[in-house]
Amino acid sequence: MSLVRAEADLIRLCQRAGLSDGQRALLEAVLAASDPEAVLTQHVTSAPTAVATLARAHSALESRARPGRSKPQPYPEQALDLVIDARKTLEAFAPHFPPGRVDGAVNALTVIERGGPAGGLKSATDPAAQAAILAGRAAEVSAARTAHQAAQRAADRLEAAAKAAEGARAALLGEKATTARDIALGRRAALERASEAEVYRAVVDAWTGVGDDGLLRDPDRWLDAFAPPAAADPALRAAADALAALTDRLGGETAARLRTWCALLADPCSLATWIKETAGRFETSLDWLYAIRNTALHDGRFASATDLLDVHAGRALVDLTLEFLGNWYQHAPTPTLEQPERTAVAVIAHLAVRQQKVVEELEGGTRAGWNVSRLTSPTSTGWDRA
Structure with missing residues (x-):
């Protein structure tokens, strides 16, 4: 079973059991604590799995290869962003795979990346060939991960058996001393x-x-x-x-x-790096959601390898956006002719500038003045803590 399918099944089972989002998150935290290698549904708004990111890149290339379209979707720049994200994710996950098992996929993605949006994503023939290559590489990555997990489970069973035998002997020897x-x-x-x-x-x-x-x-x-x-x-x-x-x-x-x-x-510099990496993951999720919106409208495609996870990603992003927009409008000064109310787009743009300033301050080596409690407040700069 592929990782993507396993994650989707987990969501369905939690829904069938009547678990809320908070209860599912708690269950995932327990599973992650039991198995640090477990990659569950939270990847949609944090660190994507290797299989899911590769599936996204493959889907984008396959869509661009469809014949008879005046404007292939997604656009070359967005498709390239998905390819780059897949390559970075595979490189990050490489230590968890057997040596060399994902090199082929990384090399294939690197070739596409080096070509740039104009070098290999403009015509329909190039993405078609690239999609075919990635389809084979995706199977390799999934098979490598499955083999790695099977070997890990076998090792865990052997270790558990050894501990059980050792525990039995220890209990027998210590029974009279207890x-x-x-x-x-x-x-x-x-x-x-x-x-x-x-x-x-x-x-x-x-x-x-x-x-x-x-x-x-x-x-x-x-x-x-x-x-x-x-x-x-x-x-x-x-x-x-x-x-x-x-x-x-x-x-x-x-x-x-x-x-x-x-x-x-x-270490404020490390904190700044974490903020930028988190923002990058959200940006990648938005790029992908925009891509599948276009493929749904122009291709009539409503199913993909990551469709259920994408729904949860979209809902999480909308919830987050409404959360800080609601807080903004609740505490914003009453609008006047001189200072009219900001639109939602203007609020997001303003907070994006604020984020950049906060990151710059943290990269300067200090977090003195960082006001987390009012980081997205309309009456604060995010860096005005006394």
């Missing part, structure tokens, strides 16, 4: 660890201002605890130390994410 006293000591230790975690959590909550309802009202103070400045006041320093201690006790994916963000917030 006493009620040991059990009591273990329970006491667990209770002490839980009490310590509760104390640490209370220190963090006191700094961030989280109330009994569990709501985080000031994200900036929460981010301060991740990477406090050198001259931090004692309360912030205590919150940072408590967060680090909690991270050590939590373990698993939650701890991994906390450590990742501690590293990002401690």
Whole structure:
């Protein structure tokens, strides 16, 4: 089963079970924590899978190769962007494949990329030949991934069997040594660890201002605890130390994410890079949604290898856009003749400029003044925190 089909099946099963989007996201987080190599539906608005990006590039080339069209879709520049994104994604995923198994696909995409929009995407014959090549390469990538996963599962079963045998021997040898006293000591230790975690959590909550309802009202103070400045006041320093201690006790994916963000917030340049990469992924999703809109209108094509995932990607992007537009219009000053209300397009363009300025400040090596709580507010610049 291909990865694309498996991801689509996961969405369908969650819908059939009546799970909400939040519940599905929680399920995916648990699965990702159990298997770090798992690539699930969230890729549509974050890091796409190798198979899905290759399917997008192939679909774009195949569409451009259709005969008898005065204006082939998608346009050469958009098709080239999808090819470049597929090549970059394959290179990023290459370490997870057997050596050399995706080189053919990467080389094929590189040849198309070097030709540029005018070198191999103008006529219908060139995209047709390129699509045929990518179709074969996509099968290779999918087969390589399947083989890798099968080998990993076999290795996991062998490791589990070895651990089970070792555990059985250890249990047999330690059976007579296990006493009620040991059990009591273990329970006491667990209770002490839980009490310590509760104390640490209370220190963090006191700094961030989280109330009994569990709501985080000031994200900036929460981010301060991740990477406090050198001259931090004692309360912030205590919150940072408590967060680090909690991270050590939590373990698993939650701890991994906390450590990742501690590293990002401690290095503003890395944070700027993360923002640009995230924006690039959203831009790629928009390019693809525009491409399938055109192919649907001009070709009458309504099905693709990633169609269900694309629907979720589109809905997520619309939800995100309406979220910050709604916040903008809720807090924007009352429009006047001198200052009329901005259109939605004008708001998005304004926030895009703001994003660039924030990235430039972060690339300068500082995040002092970064106002996360009001990053998309009409009454803030995003960099005016006192």
